Amino acid sequence: MKSKIAELRKQRKISQQELATAVGVTxxxxxxxxxxxxxxxxxxxxxxxxxxxxxxxxxxxxxxxEV
Known part of the structure; x- marks a missing residue:
């Protein structure tokens, strides 16, 4: 499953760590x-x-x- 997470993070200038902390993962x-x-x-x-x-x-x- 593809995602736009990296693109969205870069647009908003947030790091992987900042996103991870915000959603409760590593x-x-x-x-x-x-x-x-x-x-x-x-x-x-x-x-x-x-x-x-x-x-x-x-x-x-x-x-x-697949479903």
């Missing part, structure tokens, strides 16, 4: 999501979306997720 978790080695849980995706004041679908691309 910097490594944010890094892993950004490089697509880890898929955020629904709860974490929701927290990230709330942090950026956006809908989950605006941040995460679900087109490659």
């Amino acid at each position: 910097r490594q978790t944010i890094t892993s999501i950004e490089v697509e080695k880890y898929t955020a849980s629904l709860v974490l995706a929701y927290k990230i979306a709330r942090y950026f004041d956006m809908a989950i679908e605006e941040i995460f691309d679900f087109s490659d997720v």
Whole structure:
């Protein structure tokens, strides 16, 4: 699942650590999501979306997720 987290962080000039602290995870978790080695849980995706004041679908691309 692709995400726009890195792009949004850079636009807002925040570090991976700042985002991680705000949503209650480690910097490594944010890094892993950004490089697509880890898929955020629904709860974490929701927290990230709330942090950026956006809908989950605006941040995460679900087109490659099988149902």
